Amino acid sequence: MISDRAGYYLLDLARECIRYFLETGKHKVKPEMYPLELDEDLGVFVTLNKKSNLRGCIGYAEPIKPAIDATMEVALAAAFNDPRFPQVTEEEFENLDFEVTVLTKPEIIEVAHYQQYLDEIEIGRDGLIIQKGYARGLLLPQVAVENAFTTEEFLEHTCMKAGISADSWMDASCDVYKFQGQIFK
Incomplete structure (x- = not known):
């Protein structure tokens, strides 16, 4: 994964991208100087919270572009393009809490029987993708902890996020992936 220095750099960058867009209506130019490890293609999510309530969360589950580019892009998407929320306003900006989660590459969980998922997933360590x-639905590792989910509840809520029935994870035609995340806030 990445160093703490690089992670907190991404956290500051996400905040600055949103602030700059609110002030100018333009996208911030990628900085010339930044930790070089952020050139690695990594999955990244930016989460915005307001008074401990979700205010926006968008990201890439797959490592499809350099972490620095992905962070700049998804920070703006979390603030202005999350279909669940209105766009972030200048007035509320200072009341937002920022979180950047850098993801490992998702790995499919191979099981002979769906009950085995309960042994393969660790709450607090693993995030889930169910397809x-x-x-397709994704929940970050911190979601299970914040909501005190059991492993079964985590699977059910990930199914619901995908728009499928909560028990779909028990179906052999359903793929379950896990990944880990480094959280910076």
Whole structure:
């Protein structure tokens, strides 16, 4: 994964990208100087909270672009393009708490029987992606902890995030992936 220095750099950068857009209506130019490890392709999510309530969360589960570029892009998306929320305003900006989660590459969990998922997933360490056909849902590792989910509840809520029935994780046609995340806030 990345160093703490690089992680907190991404956290500051996410905040600055949103602030700059609110002030100018323009996208911030990628800095010339930054920790070089952020050139690595990594999955990244930016989460915005307001008074301990989710205010926006967008990211890339897969490592499809350099972490620095992904962070700049998803910071703006979390603030202005999360379909669950209105756009962030200048007035509320200072009341936002920022979180950047850098992800490992998702790995499919191979099981002979769905009950084995309960032994393969560790609450607090693993995030989940559940995919059935075209439906796909993702929950970050911290979601299970923040909501005191059991492993079964975590699987169910990830299914619901995908828009499929809560018990779909028990279906052999459903793929379950896990990943880990470094959280900076």
